[in-house]
Amino acid sequence: MCKLLKTTIIGTGKVAKSLAGILCQKNMLYEVYGRNLDRALQIIPNNQVIKTTTSLDFSRSKSNAFIICVSDSSIAQVAQEIILPPQAILIHTSGAIDLDVLTNQKSNCAILYPIQTFTEKAIKTLENIPLLIEANNENTFRRVEKLAKSLSKRVFKTSQQERERLHIAAVFASNFTNRIIHAAQATLNHTNLPFDLLEPLIHQSINNALLQGAQKTLTGPAKRNDQITIDKHVSLLSLDPNIKALYQALTQYTLTTNQA
């Protein structure tokens, strides 16, 4: 058995903010790194005394897991510059960046990818959020697994290929559901109807698809192959070329997957 990890958070953005609060609550946060000390202090919950630093030289740090929460494009540079204490693990939290960006630089590396979207409003718990782990050796995997299991009930070991597929699926599940709601909203811009008219429909449709299956609960013009309604909708959207192109692409996907 390995002892619970003491963690350092590298970064002060949305993921860093949620993780700092959650790790702090579990008494597992040792320090926070930020290029700007004020921002580092801001992500630490009130009344908590946590070390902050603007230096990536952690050779004397008592922490043993360094969790990089910076933007994808900055992860490689942090991995290169950071100086770790012996035996420490270097972790990043991105679904999009491969593990070799870390292993090219350090010995014990892992990805700890939370399947969640983070906004400025910090998330209070990861208890029900799936955490995916990829590690470059078995000992590192076990140590990160222990960290992950102290945060979430749903911890999975993944291969690079699985994480890559999951990241694409997450783009659909999160970013693209967001754009569908945006398109629905934009369509109502031309009316006096309030947008929240659509909320019960959105929730019911999502629940139907998740609980009974997407294929079984599909409805609508493209499902019925109702070309008259499809043509009418496309014609009504002639002044909204972006929404029209998206409508046509989604209709095409519906027609194809409905036949399958």
Added chain:
Amino acid sequence: MCKLLKTTIIGTGKVAKSLAGILCQKNMLYEVYGRNLDRALQIIPNNQVIKTTTSLDFSRSKSNAFIICVSDSSIAQVAQEIILPPQAILIHTSGAIDLDVLTNQKSNCAILYPIQTFTEKAIKTLENIPLLIEANNENTFRRVEKLAKSLSKRVFKTSQQERERLHIAAVFASNFTNRIIHAAQATLNHTNLPFDLLEPLIHQSINNALLQGAQKTLTGPAKRNDQITIDKHVSLLSLDPNIKALYQALTQYTLTTNQA
């Protein structure tokens, strides 16, 4: 004040089934029409004695509101064939079909369009479901409004143009969110990961967009204009041409609407 309407449901499909249960509960269902008497009986809740018929001649019926719940393509034919008692209102429930399909045949006509998706599993209440009304005269509107308000707290009068826009918005909100979940699911087919991994992410993304606004809570590669990740995803989807085309269309929509 007009008395509460006694209703006849024309049809035995998903909408008919939910409406029959709800109207029955409120003691407002007088009879059910089905081409097949067994199917008509099946949509009536247990222990309720409701008239059933296979004839569209309602000249002697005591009902005064006839709610057509058949498929869109059959509404015109029902409107033509049905024989109504004096003063009765003819109603359909489709967002896709214009009112003139009814008014071409009968005097007092309305659309009562529930903004909800219906499956085989009957919905127990419309209390929080928006109901949109379009009618061809003021008296008919008031009578249908009274019926609608006895079913839902959210009743709106709409123009044809507004209903048309709303129907497109509803296709996005319902049918297309279903397809996004389908695509996310299909992407995970190639892995051993369970699909319900994505459920917390889907719920959080939907809630973020509905409560804080879609534009403010958008995240992901296209939002960041991260062409490296986008190219990698497109390349990984090369064996799934349908998902790939959908990914590209949604990415294009994201790039365009993110600049706006």
